[in-house]
Amino acid sequence: MNLPTTLPHLCRFLWLSLALCCLGLPGCNQTSTDIGTANNTASLKIGMMPKLVGISFFDATGRGAQQAADELGVDLYYNGPTEDSVEQQAAMVNTWVARGFDVIAIAPNDPDSIAPTLKAARDAGCVVLTWDTDANAEKSGRQLFVNHTPNDGIANTLIDMMVAGAADDDGKLRGKFVIISGTTTAANQNTWMSLMLPKLQAEHPECELLETLYPTENERKARVQTAELLQAHDDLKGIWAITSVALPAAAKAVEDANRGGQVCVTGLSLPSLMRDYVKRDTVEQFALFHVEDLGYLTVQMAKLLAEGNLTEGEHDLGHLTGVRVQGQEAILGDPLVFDRANIDDFEF
Incomplete structure (x- = not known):
């Protein structure tokens, strides 16, 4: 029996069975345990969560993320809380795990408060990465931080x-x-x-x-x-x-x-x-920085990480070149400075 493949799926089955039971039981905490598993197939199911929805910055990262998902053939669900609330983020992570998402990529509102929720997801088999802003790396167990710039x-x-x-x-x-x-x-x-x-x-x-x-x-x-x-x-x-x-x-x-x-x-x-x-x-x-490219890179990294193909060094990913990966951090590039001379060259 191949334990690395079978055990996470067994955990997911048991967790989902318990979750279904909890739906009918009063007093059952529906936001307690997170279970998920990485999926090494092309139909990877990725949940990507911004700090909040409804502002231009995270609208742009969402567009970039969807572009990468379309190119890679993965299933992307991009959503987040309506305000910068870590409690709403934790509840959404729990829901995504219960729905069988393989990867969770999150821009945390609070690096420490979100950590137990992410750690539970990791321990249960989910691939977890952060983007835009990091979680507490040790407490959360997140595998990678996708940073825009040094x-x-x-x-x-x-x-x-x-x-x-x-x-x-x-x-x-x-x-x-x-x-x-x-x-x-x-x-x-x-x-x-x-x-x-x-x-x-x-x-x-x-x-x-x-x-x-x-x-x-x-x-x-x-x-x-x-x-x-x-x-x-x-x-x-x-x-x-x-x-x-x-x-x-x-x-x-x-x-x-x-x-x-x-x-x-x-x-x-x-x-x-x-x-x-x-x-x-x-x-x-x-x-x-190029905001849409941050979303694009996050989905690219999520797929590499889930498939076990992420290595240190420089990567060319889709239209991105020279993306640096060192340790548990991927860096999009250097800051872009905008002024009167170049601002019309950028649409995001």
Whole structure:
């Protein structure tokens, strides 16, 4: 008997039998145990979960993911919570496992809180990977993190763009600046900030960082919080808005306050959301990566991982070339910087 193949399927059968029984029993916890298995056939069933649905960033990653699924002949189910809730994510993972998904790829809202749910899925046989933002690798047991860019590359690019727009003649940042993030538990934003801070302290000691704003992934909250900050600090020199939602919201607040050209606004977002602000010179530069390609790469990696064909080194996958895999991390590429000269070259 081939145990590596048979045992996961037996576990799945037993779990599904129990799940069906639980549906008819009051008091049975339907979100407790996750069972799944990798499938080495072409009809791989992949569940891919963004932090939330309904924002442009994750709409774009979904388009890229579906393109890869169509090319590879795998079954893709792309869905997520309607708000940045780890509880909703955990419930959806449980549902996907019960439905027999072979692979779960998730962009976690909270790296630690989601870990037990992912660990249960892994222990039961599911292939689990993270993308865009990582889970706690040790606690979750996830097998791979699909990262868009090296984390230090993002941090350095954010600082370089602010220096270009707000530094004194000697290249030093002086005065008041602020970072607008998303949620307090967002692992990717927290990592970038942790890399930015020592560099700012060492190279720009007179850069005064105000208290970080956390408007979640809510455009209105980001705009209101930025407006309040601008009103409270008429000497604010720069804003780093490091989510795709926060940057256009901050730019809008700066325009509404008639502070364009006085406050340097930069950060991370999509060209489609920032085009008008760049052309009005409210934002000179901002950065990101090819968002659709992140979704595309995640599905490519999910298939390689599930089939046991993922190796370290550089990979050419579909239209992507030179994708780097090292340890338990795959990296799409370096950050892209957008400005007036190139923004019309990008549609996402």
